[in-house]
Amino acid sequence: MQRIRITFSRGEEIKYISHLDMMRMWERVFRRAGLPLAYTKGFNPHPRLSLAAPLPVGTLALAEMLDVYLESVLLPDQLWKDVERQLPPGAGISRVEEVEATGPSLSSMVRAAEYEVAVTTFWSRRDMEERVDRLLWTSKLMRERRVPKGASAAKGHAEEARRYNLRLLIEDVWVDRWNFERVLGMRLKASPGATGRPEDVLDELRLAPNLAEITRTRLILA
Amino acid sequence: MELDRILRNVARPARYAGGEWNSIVKEWKEDQVKVALVYPDVYEVGMSNLGLQILYDLLNQRDDIVAERCYAPWMDMEAEMRREGVPLFSLESRRPLREFDIVGFSLAHELVYTNVLNTLDLAGIPVLAAERDDSYPLVIAGGSCCYNPEPMADFFDLFVVGEGEEVLIELVDEWRGTRRKAEFIRRAALIPGVYAPSLYRATYNPDGTVRRVDPIAQEAPSGVTRRFVGQLPPALVRPVVPYINVVHDRAMIEIQRGCTRGCRFCQAGMIYRPVRERSRAEVLRTAEELLANTGCDELSLVSLSTSDHSEIEGIVSDLASRFPNVDISLPSLRIDSFSVLIAEGIQRHKTGLTFAPEAGTQRLRDVINKGVTEDDLMRTVETAYSRGWKSIKLYFMIGLPTERMEDVEGIVDLAQKVKAIGRRHQGHRAQVGVSVTTLIPKPGSPFQWVAQEGPESIRLKQEYLSRALKGIRFSWHDPESSLLEAVLSRGDRRLGRVILRAWQMGCKFDAWSDEQKPETWLKAFDEAGLDPAFYAYRERATDETLSWDHIGSGVTKDFLLREYKRCVSGRLTPDCRLDKCSACGMRALGAAC
Numbered sequence: 025m026q027r028i029r030i031t032f033s034r035g036e037e038i039k040y041i042s043h044l045d046m047m048r049m050w051e052r053v054f055r056r057a058g059l060p061l062a063y064t065k066g067f068n069p070h071p072r073l074s075l076a077a078p079l080p081v082g083t084l085a086l087a088e089m090l091d092v093y094l095e096s097v098l099l100p101d102q103l104w105k106d107v108e109r110q111l112p113p114g115a116g117i118s119r120v121e122e123v124e125a126t127g128p129s130l131s132s133m134v135r136a137a138e139y140e141v142a143v144t145t146f147w148s149r150r151d152m153e154e155r156v157d158r159l160l161w162t163s164k165l166m167r168e169r170r171v172p173k174g175a176s177a178a179k180g181h182a183e184e185a186r187r188y189n190l191r192l193l194i195e196d197v198w199v200d201r202w203n204f205e206r207v208l209g210m211r212l213k214a215s216p217g218a219t220g221r222p223e224d225v226l227d228e229l230r231l232a233p234n235l236a237e238i239t240r241t242r243l244i245l246a
Numbered sequence: 247m248e249l250d251r252i253l254r255n256v257a258r259p260a261r262y263a264g265g266e267w268n269s270i271v272k273e274w275k276e277d278q279v280k281v282a283l284v285y286p287d288v289y290e291v292g293m294s295n296l297g298l299q300i301l302y303d304l305l306n307q308r309d310d311i312v313a314e315r316c317y318a319p320w321m322d323m324e325a326e327m328r329r330e331g332v333p334l335f336s337l338e339s340r341r342p343l344r345e346f347d348i349v350g351f352s353l354a355h356e357l358v359y360t361n362v363l364n365t366l367d368l369a370g371i372p373v374l375a376a377e378r379d380d381s382y383p384l385v386i387a388g389g390s391c392c393y394n395p396e397p398m399a400d401f402f403d404l405f406v407v408g409e410g411e412e413v414l415i416e417l418v419d420e421w422r423g424t425r426r427k428a429e430f431i432r433r434a435a436l437i438p439g440v441y442a443p444s445l446y447r448a449t450y451n452p453d454g455t456v457r458r459v460d461p462i463a464q465e466a467p468s469g470v471t472r473r474f475v476g477q478l479p480p481a482l483v484r485p486v487v488p489y490i491n492v493v494h495d496r497a498m499i500e501i502q503r504g505c506t507r508g509c510r511f512c513q514a515g516m517i518y519r520p521v522r523e524r525s526r527a528e529v530l531r532t533a534e535e536l537l538a539n540t541g542c543d544e545l546s547l548v549s550l551s552t553s554d555h556s557e558i559e560g561i562v563s564d565l566a567s568r569f570p571n572v573d574i575s576l577p578s579l580r581i582d583s584f585s586v587l588i589a590e591g592i593q594r595h596k597t598g599l600t601f602a603p604e605a606g607t608q609r610l611r612d613v614i615n616k617g618v619t620e621d622d623l624m625r626t627v628e629t630a631y632s633r634g635w636k637s638i639k640l641y642f643m644i645g646l647p648t649e650r651m652e653d654v655e656g657i658v659d660l661a662q663k664v665k666a667i668g669r670r671h672q673g674h675r676a677q678v679g680v681s682v683t684t685l686i687p688k689p690g691s692p693f694q695w696v697a698q699e700g701p702e703s704i705r706l707k708q709e710y711l712s713r714a715l716k717g718i719r720f721s722w723h724d725p726e727s728s729l730l731e732a733v734l735s736r737g738d739r740r741l742g743r744v745i746l747r748a749w750q751m752g753c754k755f756d757a758w759s760d761e762q763k764p765e766t767w768l769k770a771f772d773e774a775g776l777d778p779a780f781y782a783y784r785e786r787a788t789d790e791t792l793s794w795d796h797i798g799s800g801v802t803k804d805f806l807l808r809e810y811k812r813c814v815s816g817r818l819t820p821d822c823r824l825d826k827c828s829a830c831g832m833r834a835l836g837a838a839c
Contacts, residue, residue, distance in 0.1 A: 037263075037265040038265060038489065040253060040259040040260040040263045041260045041489040041490065042260075042490070044491070045260065045489045045490050045491070048489070048491075049489055051541065052487060052540065052541030053541060054541070055541035055542075055543065056538060056539070056540070056541040058538075063571070067595065068595070077549070081259065081260075082253070082254055082259070091378075110541070112265065112267045113265055114265060129661070182628075221518065229496070234251070234254050234255070235251075
């Protein structure tokens with residue numbers, strides 16, 4: 025079995041699709057490209073395919089990653105060519121490489137993610153930097169998040185509040201470009217169960233999350 | 247960017263974003279006719295409609311036509327759009343619907359009527375046809391509701407009766423030559439299959455029944471007969487592939503159109519005649535292209551009666567051997583062992599089979615011309631359970647003409663016999679499900695004269711069934727929405743006022759059980775001085791002028807009446823593909839059957 029890692033971008037055209045939609049999109053892209061997909065065993069086999077980290081609805085991305093498993097061996101360059109023809113507008117591939125088939129799962133390797141966040145504000149660069157510094161000097165940023173509760177999670181009804189310290193999920197925040205465009209950079213923890221969200225950081229900085237445009241620029245693997 | 251801001255605040259924003267695989271985005275040019283195809287329900291429902299996808303593909307094959315899609319925004323999106331003053335737009339170019347030449351609605355069932363008005367209003371287009379001058383698009387409709395277009399006559403400029411593949415192109419070409427609405431409507435009325443409601447006047451008898459629906463313009467024919475294509479056009483092989491999970495999220499091949507079994511409750515069995523098949527070779531070729539173009543791993547063979555295709559065995563064995571990793575589904579299986587064997591050839595997991603005996607006793611099955619015996623059902627079920635299926639679902643109807651309590655008891659009896667067979671082969675793993683719907687008599691079917699059964703006795707029957715069907719999963723339909731659908735199905739022009747008022751008072755998404763507002767509808771009927779019972783619960787005299795008598799499917803009223811009378815005496819009419827011609831009228835229209 026061959027394991028192929030694809031690095032890809034997600035643009036405006038497909039930024040509103042969910043994680044599950046994204047999985048289905050790639051499955052269909054690969055089937056259209058005629059790849060010899062390897063299937064899971066069991067009652068309801070599906071292609072062995074995993075995305076490194078779920079991308080929230082509305083977020084753009086420059087370098088997401090996925091692993092796909094194949095029954096027979098293909099040259100990465102040939103696969104790249106075949107797959108590229110089947111990509112919908114808004115999806116692009118920047119790297120295709122073969123990785124060790126038996127290594128750890130891709131999602132378990134993700135440690136952190138970097139973001140560029142274009143914001144709308146009248147603050148000067150200095151004011152913004154001051155605010156960011158103050159945020160980084162704090163050791164506790166207690167917040168609450170509504171999370172699906174227990175076994176009923178699938179139904180999407182019952183929720184419970186979980187308290188967490190956002191500060192522990194922030195590795196770094198910096199003021200990036202600050203001209204006609206005002207862009208913050210962030211590096212946030214991203215491992216299952218401990219994922220920082222740029223919107224929460226914006227909220228702590230008193231910036232309106234729903235006026236921001238968020239791009240995940242990089243995933244950092246362990 | 248403005249849209250972007252809105253989309254952040256709504257659930258499932260991908261419903262409104264477009265950009266799906268195989269969607270066609272053309273640059274707009276002066277000399278093209280721009281057509282917006284609207285399914286007046288949410289994206290997930292609308293995208294599952296094969297007919298609209300076929301027309302989208304067909305229109306876009308022409309360089310001089312632009313066809314784009316639009317669906318009804320869900321309530322959260324509507325609120326945002328109204329607040330921000332964003333008019334309803336198409337998914338492809340994101341242009342407001344007002345900028346199109348033609349806005350065409352698909353009317354697949356009556357409970358979308360208020361959504362039609364809401365959609366027009368969201369687009370900034372007056373809902374009443376009479377209030378739309380030449381600066382507004384032409385607003386037209388197609389779909390099975392057009393066999394009684396009268397309740398929606400106030401809102402549409404034209405209805406297309408029957409299959410749209412040819413007539414829609416003719417309409418667009420005619421529009422190119424005229425572009426002035428009043429003149430165009432008169433000319434369009436000359437195209438066979440096109441109904442221009444403003445060129446007709448309805449008059450009523452003192453008792454409230456329709457007296458006549460008469461043409462009031464020279465161009466308008468006294469009656470409009472449905473259009474149909476002699477041969478199925480090449481199948482759709484590049485459907486738009488949605489990103490989000492829609493109701494029917496799979497590739498679809500229409501392997502056959504029409505059905506001649508002649509079930510008397512069934513509108514589809516009348517209005518899609520004659521039977522036209524796609525050949526085994528074409529189905530395989532189509533499946534190959536379709537799967538290569540979509541990347542889907544599920545394929546549905548669409549038809550009204552799949553097992554009746556003359557080459558179904560070959561089709562199924564072709565597909566199963568060619569696409570081992572594709573799930574193939576066969577809706578509408580006939581009740582016989584042959585169908586079970588067909589299903590066995592393709593179902594990778596024997597998850598479940600569905601059959602529709604429709605009625606609980608032989609007498610009542612003969613009344614509806616179902617042509618299935620208890621023996622047939624038991625043999626079929628025996629084959630299924632013995633070959634490894636564990637779950638069987640049975641569809642029935644209640645509220646059928648001449649139905650007595652013993653017929654309802656017959657449903658329980660059949661279900662229990664099926665369960666017993668299941669037990670014998672599959673032990674405690676055997677499951678039986680029973681789904682019971684309420685008959686809604688439809689125009690253009692032999693039951694068009696029949697009274698719908700009232701909610702009290704329907705409820706009693708449903709309660710009886712849910713008590714009596716022990717150990718069997720039972721599901722049923724709410725009598726309230728059945729009433730609304732029944733009224734709108736066989737209503738007349740006066741219902742336009744009711745629909746308008748109901749929408750003004752907040753009715754929309756009437757097909758969604760959480761959104762139904764039966765009291766509001768009743769208020770709207772009250773204000774218009776109309777009684778829903780008059781439309782739903784009244785048995786019509788056979789010499790009464792029906793509000794849809796001037797619209798024909800090709801199956802004659804004589805034939806429908808003959809079938810209605812045979813129903814009362816419980817006489818069967820055999821399938822004309824297996825027996826002699828039943829003279830339904832299609833031959834006179836030139837159908838090659």
